Amino acid sequence: MKNEKITINIMLKELGYSVLKAFGIFFFSLLVAFGFNHVYSNGVPLIRKSPFEVYTDCPEVMGELPEITLDKLPQGSQKVVYMDARMADEYIKGHIPGAFFMPMYPVDNPNLKPLKKLEKGTWIIVYGSKKVQNAERLISLLMNEQIRGVHILKGGFKAWKNSGRKVEKNPLKYKELNWIKENFADILFVDIREPDSEKKISTSVNFPHDKLLAPEKKVLSALKNTPKKHLVVVTEDGEEPENLKKLQWNAAELNARGFDNVYIYKGEMKNIIEMENK
Amino acid sequence: MMTAWKTYTEKFINLNFHSYLGLLIRLIIGVTFIYAAWPKIINPEDFAWSISMYEIVPYKYIYLMAIVLPWLEMICALTLIFGFWTRASSLIMCGMLLMFIIALSIVIINEVEMSGCGCFTQQGAQALEEHKDTIGYSLLIRDILMLIGGGYVWLFDRGKIGIDGLLRRYKNA
Numbered sequence: 052m053k054n055e056k057i058t059i060n061i062m063l064k065e066l067g068y069s070v071l072k073a074f075g076i077f078f079f080s081l082l083v084a085f086g087f088n089h090v091y092s093n094g095v096p097l098i099r100k101s102p103f104e105v106y107t108d109c110p111e112v113m114g115e116l117p118e119i120t121l122d123k124l125p126q127g128s129q130k131v132v133y134m135d136a137r138m139a140d141e142y143i144k145g146h147i148p149g150a151f152f153m154p155m156y157p158v159d160n161p162n163l164k165p166l167k168k169l170e171k172g173t174w175i176i177v178y179g180s181k182k183v184q185n186a187e188r189l190i191s192l193l194m195n196e197q198i199r200g201v202h203i204l205k206g207g208f209k210a211w212k213n214s215g216r217k218v219e220k221n222p223l224k225y226k227e228l229n230w231i232k233e234n235f236a237d238i239l240f241v242d243i244r245e246p247d248s249e250k251k252i253s254t255s256v257n258f259p260h261d262k263l264l265a266p267e268k269k270v271l272s273a274l275k276n277t278p279k280k281h282l283v284v285v286t287e288d289g290e291e292p293e294n295l296k297k298l299q300w301n302a303a304e305l306n307a308r309g310f311d312n313v314y315i316y317k318g319e320m321k322n323i324i325e326m327e328n329k
Numbered sequence: 330m331m332t333a334w335k336t337y338t339e340k341f342i343n344l345n346f347h348s349y350l351g352l353l354i355r356l357i358i359g360v361t362f363i364y365a366a367w368p369k370i371i372n373p374e375d376f377a378w379s380i381s382m383y384e385i386v387p388y389k390y391i392y393l394m395a396i397v398l399p400w401l402e403m404i405c406a407l408t409l410i411f412g413f414w415t416r417a418s419s420l421i422m423c424g425m426l427l428m429f430i431i432a433l434s435i436v437i438i439n440e441v442e443m444s445g446c447g448c449f450t451q452q453g454a455q456a457l458e459e460h461k462d463t464i465g466y467s468l469l470i471r472d473i474l475m476l477i478g479g480g481y482v483w484l485f486d487r488g489k490i491g492i493d494g495l496l497r498r499y500k501n502a
Contacts, residue, residue, distance in 0.1 A: 055501070057343050057487070059335060065416060069483065072417030073424075076404060084400035088373065095373045099392045 100194065116190055119202035121214055125174045132169060136179035136189040137208070138262075139303035143221040147178070147211055150219075152307040155185035155192075159264040163196055178204035178211065221306045223299055226283060226314040228322055239279035240323070241313075243286050243301045252285070252323055258305075260297040266304060274310065282313045289317040342485060348494075351486025354478040355409045358422060361475065362406035369399035383432050401425065409482070412491010419482040426476040433469045 088094040125131050133150035135142050142152055153161045166175070175193065179186025186203050193201045204211065212218055231238060240255035242248070251257075256277075258270050274282060284302045286294045298315050305313045316323070369376040377395035380386055386394055402425065408418040488494055 055497070056339075058339055059342075062342055065487065066483070069414075069416035069420050072414045073420045076408065076414060076417055076421055077401065080401040080404045081397060083404065084397045087370070087400065088396045093371065093373065095377060095392045095395065097393055097396070098390070099377065099388050 100197070116187060117202045118205045119176060120205045121210055121216075124176065124204075130170060130173040132166075132173055132175050133204075134166075134175060134177045134189065135208070136177055136185040138185075139307040140300055141180060141208075142307045143223065143303045145212060145218040145220050146208065148217050148219040150178075153177075153189060154265070154307075155179070155188045156265055157263050160192055161189070161265065163193070163198070166193070166198055173200060175201040176204050177201060178207045180207055180209075221303075221311070223302050223306065224314050226316055228316070228318055228326070231283060231316060231323060232326060234281060235326070237280040238283050239274070239277045239281070241274070241282050241284045241301065241305070242320075243284060243297055248287075250321070250324060252320070252327060254279075254327075255285070258284075258301060260301055262300065266308075271308065274305070280312060282310060283316050284313060285316045285320050285323065288319045289315070290319070347485040348487075348489040351415075351482050351488075352412075352490045354482050355412065355415070355419075355486065355491075358419075358475050358478055358482075359406040359410035362402045362409075362422070366399045366402035366406065369395070370403065373399075383436055385432055385435060398425075412488035412493050415486055415488030415491060415493050416483050419479045419486070423476055423479040423483060426472050426479060430469060430472045430476065433472065437466070437469070 085097075133147045134153045135146050135150040136153055136155045137146075138154050138156075139152070142154070146152075151165070153163075155161065169175070175198065177186050177190045177193070179189065186207060190201055190203050206213075238254065240252045241258045242251060242255045243258055243260045245259055246257045256270060256273050258266065258274075282305065284298050284305070286298055288294055289298050295317060298317070302313050302315050373392070373395045376399065377391045380391050380394055381388060401421065405418040405421045405425070408414055409422065487497075489497075
């Protein structure tokens with residue numbers, strides 16, 4: 052191999068040229084990359100519209116989410132919609148007045164259809180309870196569904212409450228056997244046991260307890276369309292602490308979904324069945 | 330004194346040894362990059378997801394990066410192996426390696442915070458721990474070694490054994 056003498060000046064000159072040539076390689080790579088991506092069947096869009104979500108036992112949300120602080124919330128004539136991503140039991144204890152109930156169940160996604168009817172330019176402010184990242188999951192879902200103008204409230208509901216702003220509550224209501232006896236004809240019973248449970252009240256709808264999924268639409272519509280004035284949530288033995296929790300959970304679920312005539316019966320279901328048979 | 334330094338430096342940069350060592354380094358880095366780039370090229374969505382895990386690039390630009398970066402790796406690897414614009418491609422390689430080193434360092438530093446969020450319990454924490462030992466540090470060391478190698482090629486390998494050398498000989502003939 053023939054040797055050619057390299058001086059320091061030549062070397063420096065070549066190093067300098069290498070920077071220019073590097074730009075050449077870079078732009079050539081850009082052309083090849085975009086060209087290949089354009090024709091390749093597995094190609095991706097140039098801009099990603101929403102963050103990646105990593106679904107594990109505990110869903111993590113990656114990327115940047117548009118955050119908004121309390122002091123930057125839109126004021127005056129601007130249209131704002133608040134969306135509460137927490138579960139019903141938290142929602143009924145206190146929520147931002149007028150907030151949509153959009154719980155992010157561990158498995159199921161909420162129905163987003165009503166949001167698509169919102170006027171253009173409406174601000175959507177999502178809030179939740181930080182510890183389970185439900186607000187982050189909801190905002191990612193909205194962004195994936197091409198819903199724009201969404202922001203996450205920094206600090207969640209706790210920040211709203213601590214700032215002394217107005218809070219709305221839907222407290223749970225309980226009724227005794229005597230009241231049930233007096234209003235029996237106006238009551239539709241909501242049985243939270245499994246559908247195959249034995250001994251049912253004849254005027255009852257099955258609404259099984261489930262913390263993972265949203266309630267079935269057909270059950271909700273049956274409850275909505277009932278001519279009965281009151282809904283009473285019942286189970287085998289409501290006095291058992293575990294059963295009472297389930298009763299409260301299901302009643303809260305209905306309450307948060309706009310049913311304001313929901314009551315809990317803490318006693319045993321057999322008392323009602325006996326009353327019905329008499 | 331200055332002239333003596335210049336003479337010794339020029340003697341050093343004219344050593345034939347640089348071409349052979351440079352070729353070896355070019356082959357190692359080039360093959361590694363081709364091996365790394367190909368799966369990313371055929372699966373840009375997966376690569377984009379991997380980029381998002383680093384939480385460094387804003388999500389909007391993740392796809393852009395997933396499209397461009399593998400091809401930049403592939404083209405630089407090929408030019409490096411064949412000795413075409415050797416210095417330029419090794420310079421880009423060094424830039425990319427520096428970027429990977431910074432990204433990996435951020436991930437390794439952030440691991441403490443990530444495992445402390447309460448979400449990465451059991452399998453998650455275990456995976457992170459494994460990641461730190463088996464992938465994190467070893468990858469970092471591999472990238473640093475390749476960066477040193479790339480720097481050496483940029484400074485001392487003129488692509489004599491390669492297309493650059495052929496072109497120069499053709500030009501001088």
